[in-house]
Amino acid sequence: MADITSQIPASARSALGSGPRGPKPRRRLSPGNIMLYGTLFVVSVYYLLPLWVMIMTSLKGMPEIRMGNIFAPPVEVTFQPWVKAWSEACTGLNCDGLSRGFWNSVQILIPSVFFSIIVASINGYALVNWRFKGSDIFFTILIFGSFIPYQIMLYPIVILLREMGIYGTLWGLVLVHTIFGMPILTLLFRNYFSSLPEELFKAARVDGAGFWGIYFRIMLPMSLPIFVVAIILQVTGIWNDFLFGVVYTKPELYPMTVQLNNIVNSVQGVKEYNVNMAATLLTGLVPLIVYFASGKLFVRGIAAGAVKG
Amino acid sequence: MAGNPRRMRPLRNLYAKIAAIPMVLTALVVFVGGTLWTVTYSFTNSKLLPKLNFVGLDQYERLWSNSLWLTSIQNLMIFGVLSLVLTITMGFLLAVLMDQKIRFEDTFRTIMLYPFALSFIVTGLVWQWLLNPELGIQEFVRGLGFTGFEFDPLSNPDTVLYGLLIAGLWQGTGFVMCIMLAGLRGIDEDIWKAVRVDGIPRWKTYVFVVIPMMRPVFITTLVLVASGIIKLYDLVVAQTSGGPGNASQVPAMYVYRYMFTAQNLGQGFAASTMMLLSVLIVLIPWAYLEFGGKKNG
Numbered sequence: 001m002a003d004i005t006s007q008i009p010a011s012a013r014s015a016l017g018s019g020p021r022g023p024k025p026r027r028r029l030s031p032g033n034i035m036l037y038g039t040l041f042v043v044s045v046y047y048l049l050p051l052w053v054m055i056m057t058s059l060k061g062m063p064e065i066r067m068g069n070i071f072a073p074p075v076e077v078t079f080q081p082w083v084k085a086w087s088e089a090c091t092g093l094n095c096d097g098l099s100r101g102f103w104n105s106v107q108i109l110i111p112s113v114f115f116s117i118i119v120a121s122i123n124g125y126a127l128v129n130w131r132f133k134g135s136d137i138f139f140t141i142l143i144f145g146s147f148i149p150y151q152i153m154l155y156p157i158v159i160l161l162r163e164m165g166i167y168g169t170l171w172g173l174v175l176v177h178t179i180f181g182m183p184i185l186t187l188l189f190r191n192y193f194s195s196l197p198e199e200l201f202k203a204a205r206v207d208g209a210g211f212w213g214i215y216f217r218i219m220l221p222m223s224l225p226i227f228v229v230a231i232i233l234q235v236t237g238i239w240n241d242f243l244f245g246v247v248y249t250k251p252e253l254y255p256m257t258v259q260l261n262n263i264v265n266s267v268q269g270v271k272e273y274n275v276n277m278a279a280t281l282l283t284g285l286v287p288l289i290v291y292f293a294s295g296k297l298f299v300r301g302i303a304a305g306a307v308k309g
Numbered sequence: 310m311a312g313n314p315r316r317m318r319p320l321r322n323l324y325a326k327i328a329a330i331p332m333v334l335t336a337l338v339v340f341v342g343g344t345l346w347t348v349t350y351s352f353t354n355s356k357l358l359p360k361l362n363f364v365g366l367d368q369y370e371r372l373w374s375n376s377l378w379l380t381s382i383q384n385l386m387i388f389g390v391l392s393l394v395l396t397i398t399m400g401f402l403l404a405v406l407m408d409q410k411i412r413f414e415d416t417f418r419t420i421m422l423y424p425f426a427l428s429f430i431v432t433g434l435v436w437q438w439l440l441n442p443e444l445g446i447q448e449f450v451r452g453l454g455f456t457g458f459e460f461d462p463l464s465n466p467d468t469v470l471y472g473l474l475i476a477g478l479w480q481g482t483g484f485v486m487c488i489m490l491a492g493l494r495g496i497d498e499d500i501w502k503a504v505r506v507d508g509i510p511r512w513k514t515y516v517f518v519v520i521p522m523m524r525p526v527f528i529t530t531l532v533l534v535a536s537g538i539i540k541l542y543d544l545v546v547a548q549t550s551g552g553p554g555n556a557s558q559v560p561a562m563y564v565y566r567y568m569f570t571a572q573n574l575g576q577g578f579a580a581s582t583m584m585l586l587s588v589l590i591v592l593i594p595w596a597y598l599e600f601g602g603k604k605n606g
Contacts, residue, residue: 036409043403044420050435050479051423057438068448070439123332130325138329138336145340147536147592151564151581155350155359155574156343179335186332211324240428242543243561247569257430261547264434273438284431291426292419298426299418299487 058082058278065273081274085282089275091262092251098279100252101259104170105239105286108255111174113234116181117227123182124189125219129201130211139186146183154247161248168250176244181237185230188301192226193219225297232294233301236287256283344585351578359574368579378580381558388470388559389538392477396534397527399478400485405515407486408493418490422483429480433547436476437463466556469549473557476548481537485530492526493519528595535591539584560584 053070058081060074087097094100126132127139157176161167166175196219204214245255254262260283264276291298354364372378403421407414424432439445442461450458462472496519504514520527542561549557560580568577 036406036411040406040411040417044417047420047424047479047483050439053439054435065444068444068452070441070445070449119331122328126325126329126332130322130328132322132326132329135329138333141336141340142332144592144596145336147532147588148340148344149540149561149581149584149588151540151561152347152585153339153343154564154581155568155578156346157339159359160339178331179339182332182335211322211328236426240430242428242430242546243565247565257428257543260434261430264437265547265550273441273444276434277438280431280434284427287426287428288423291423295415295419299422302425302484303487303491 054277054281054284057274058085058281060274062272062274078274081272081278082282084272085263085275085279089263089279090269091259091266094252098256098259098263098282101254101256102282104249104253104259105256107170108173108177108245109235109238111171112177112181112238113231115174116178116185116234117230119178120182120185120230121189121220121223121227122215123186124191124193125215126211127186127190128193129214139190142183142186146180150180150243154243158247167248168253170249170253173244173248173253173255176248177234177238177241180244181234184233188226188230188233189223192223196222228294229297229301232290232298235290236298239286347578348582348585351575351582353575353578355574355578357572357574364575368575369583372576372579372583375576377555377558378560378563380555381560381563384470384557385539385541385559388473388477388541389535391470391474392481392538393531393534395474395478396482396485397530399482400530401489401520403482403486404489404493407490418483418487421486424480425484427480429543430547432476432480433544433549436472436479437548440472440475463549464553466553469553469557473544473548477541477544480544481534485534488526488530488533489523492523495526496522528598532591532595536588539588539591 049071056073057065057070059077059079061076061078061080064075085097086099086102088095089097123139127135157179158167161172161175164172164175166172200218200222201214204218209217239255240257241255242257242261245258249255249258260279263279350359350361351368352365353360353362354367355362407417411417440447440461440463442448442464447458447460450460462468462475500518500522501514504518540561541559542565545551545557545559545562551558551562560583564577564580564584566577567573567580
């Protein structure tokens with residue numbers, strides 16, 4: 001995007017910068033505009049309704065839910081479903097609520113995000129500034145690897161983790177997240193580092209700085225924005241993971257998504273839809289907060305994955 | 310740095326090489342090694358434990374005569390084609406709408422993209438609740454007076470895929486819209502000026518000028534969405550658990566079942582190898598177009 005911008009005159013550039021483009025704005029209330037905003041409004045309702053229903057259902061009592069108006073706001077607001085979802089909901093014989101899954105997820109999330117980003121940023125740096133024979137081949141394998149269905153690597157990794165003695169532990173899962181986060185993050189960092197001026201690196205080399213010196217004193221401080229993008233990407237990605245959580249951990253270490261699914265889809269007992277929706281919202285809360293707090297950086301993160309490197 | 314003639318001594322760039330060990334191990338051991346391992350063991354009759362007892366194409370023959378697998382493949386095809394066509398069309402149309410110099414663009418984008426931040430588990434559970442026949446949308450519309458209203462896709466084997474599709478589209482179209490919007494913004498402003506001078510209607514410009522220009526964006530999106538669809542798993546687990554009966558089973562569930570619950574590893578490996586094969590069918594033409602074309606152009 002950056003090099004496109006520099007090729008066009010300043011007048012056009014200001015239009016391209018952030019705002020929308022296209023022809024001059026027409027009159028505010030033309031039939032076309034009413035259609036346009038009408039469509040966008042309908043689309044927005046489709047997108048927002050599930051969130052609305054989740055919140056409303058989670059604040060109702062079961063008698064009110066049974067009356068059958070799923071979209072109506074609660075007549076009597078109750079936070080009981082939230083309390084129950086957090087601390088009493090049952091999975092199998094365990095009835096200590098979703099809080100266990102939440103803390104498991106936190107314990108998985110923090111080291112996974114940390115290690116995956118450290119490893120990937122060093123990869124990106126080495127790939128751009130310290131290329132060695134074959135380094136691009138490994139990168140190509142990595143990128144292709146990100147398209148391979150995880151299912152094909154599930155079992156070999158089980159063996160690998162078992163050999164290392166960390167199968168079924170949180171650290172095993174951290175390793176798995178570090179491995180599968182590597183392709184996209186390495187791509188992200190490689191693209192970012194290659195956009196930095198090369199003179200910077202050369203000057204530092206002339207001054208006698210080595211591999212780690214340049215990484216910690218020049219690259220790291222200059223690339224904080226991309227680190228934020230990577231953190232957003234990883235926090236939402238790892239928090240939302242389900243498959244690896246099921247395969248590589250034990251029931252008492254299940255991350256929140258797995259436990260949520262077990263609570264809601266359990267066949268025993270009376271279905272408590274309000275508790276289920278409160279639990280669902282609680283699980284969605286972390287990525288939602290990250291999303292709403294990060295704004296355009298989130299878009300940048302997902303676009304980084306989409307735009308070829 | 311590229312193009313610098315340099316001596317290839319093993320100790321050169323020693324630190325860089327040490328730092329790249331995790332990447333090299335991941336690429337070689339996990340990605341290449343793991344894939345070859347699974348493919349190799351898919352030709353064995355491994356049951357509870359992987360054993361190198363080769364039986365040729367036995368597992369594949371059994372796989373393709375297993376009705377559960379055939380259902381899974383059929384489901385994935387229907388879901389995949391519909392979801393590809395619909396996400397890309399809807400994503401593009403929404404991007405075009407968003408590109409009309411509208412007000413509150415950021416608000417609309419935030420609304421359309423937030424489902425993408427949520428997991429498939431959350432998505433599946435919400436839509437399972439919305440599509441609940443006794444208390445969900447169906448009951449709401451009946452309550453408005455339309456007592457004969459039927460909207461219960463999840464309990465009918467013939468329609469359950471459409472129930473999954475509604476949820477999948479809700480989660481994914483915002484993402485496609487964002488990529489398409491970036492593509493639209495990347496198109497030269499002068500084209501719009503030229504087209505306006507010539508008096509060509511806007512819709513014609515989109516169909517005959519903009520879409521052909523955005524071909525690479527469409528292809529990239531296609532590959533991303535398609536390789537995501539083949540992995541489809543969490544959404545089905547959460548929303549329907551593969552039911553009613555086995556009506557919404559997908560290949561990834563088949564793999565999981567045979568690898569981790571049915572203790573029939575060979576079947577699981579064969580099924581996952583088939584999944585790999587289907588990704589390669591999508592991936593290889595794309596890689597050829599993308600990277601093969603670069604050298605010529």
